[in-house]
Amino acid sequence: MIPTVAEAIRVSRGLTQMSLASRAGVSQTAISLLETGHARTPAPIAAALSRTLDTSEALLTTPAPEVELLHAMKDAVRAGVRRRVAAEFILAFVRIQALAPGTRHTARHSGRDEGSPAVCAEGLRSAWQIPPGPVQNIVSTLESHGVVHLRRDLGGTRVNALVGVVGSHRAIMFVDPRAHYDDAAWNIAHELGHLALHASALPAQEGAAEDFAGEFLAPATEIRQLLSSGMDVDDLPAHFRVPPAKFARHARRRGVITVADHRRLRTHSRPPHEHHELPAHAMLAGIVDERTRAGETIEQVAASAFLTVNDLREDFI
Incomplete structure (x- = not known):
């Protein structure tokens, strides 16, 4: 049997099977059978759970996609946090599939297994035709692909960012809106590294993703060219819009700055600049706009993804 989205809904609300059973007035066994897909849920039980969770019966019984998170979270991250994030990814994939079923990413660079993470990052920049210099808007860059x-x-x-995948061509990136642009951009590039390399979520792969992020955001060849043209090494992190300590580690590993520069940059505070906030995502807003222009109402679009209009606008566009 195929597990349903019911478990993800429950976990995302911070409920155990026992607490949900108590609130809904049903047995814990009935909830377990619904979540695992082992039995058809009687209408009265489905209705009670739907009311308690404030969601539709159709969503409760929707098959849950198999989501893989590519980031190996630190051991200190609580199990409850891991379960909540995984549940939110499952629900997001169900809704994105309804809103934009044809969306496929192109981050799997064909030469990813033929060289280092840095080579993969260089190849992806080339494949995506990213011009020299800093990545101007990393959110729109990834969404366009x-x-x-x-x-x-x-x-x-x-x-500040996590990527989840279903299969080999569907990907969703969660980004914390409270993050500073530089930190979030680096974390997004780190997660893109996982996606491009499609490495398993193992601690050993985090270093590879870091190497990818550094080369994707601040290519070593461009660092050399800027230094040769007279740019001060201390100005490079702001130029590429990356955290100084992250830049220092990357540039030193790539052999383009000295040990002394590395030590100094690691202690630099980040100067404030105009790109403090991460740019808003726009892909889904464009898709929803296309659907309404084609004749659907915003209510119909929202309902197709098991959402209210307010939730659609606040959480997805």
Whole structure:
């Protein structure tokens, strides 16, 4: 049997099977059978759970997609936080599939297995035709290549961005809206590294994703060219819009700055600049606009994704 979305809904609300059973006036066994898909749920039980969870019966019984998170969270991240994030990814994929069923990402660079993470990052920049210099808007860059972005509270995860995948061509990136642009951009590039390399969520792969992020945001060849043209090494992190300590580690590993520069940059405070906030995502807003122009009402679009109009606008567009 195929598990349903019911478990993700429950977990995202912070409920155990026992607490939900008590609130809904049904047995814990009935909830377990619904979540695992082992039995058809009687109408009265489905109705009671739907009312308690404030969701539709159709969503409760929708098959849950198999979502893989590519980031290996630190051991200190609480199990409850991990379960909540995984549940929110499952619900997001169900709704994105309804809103934009044809969305596919193109981050799987064909030469990813033929070289280092840095080579993969260089190849992806070339494949995506990203011009020299800083990535001007990393959110729109990834969205233009099929990686859906959603703003989500990632408190407790110790990161500002997480990517989840279903199969080999569907990806959603959660980004914490409270993050500074530089930190969020680096974390997004780090998660893009996982996606491009499609490495398993193992601690050993985090270093590879970091190397990818550094080269994607601040290519070593461009660092060398800027230094040769007279730019001060201390100005490079702001130029590429990356955190100084992250830049220092990347540039030193790539052999383009000295040990002394590395030590100094690691202690630099980040100067304030105009790109403090991460740009808003726009892909889904454009898709919803296309659907309404084609004749659907905003209510119909929202209902197709098991959403209210307010939730659609606040959480997805």
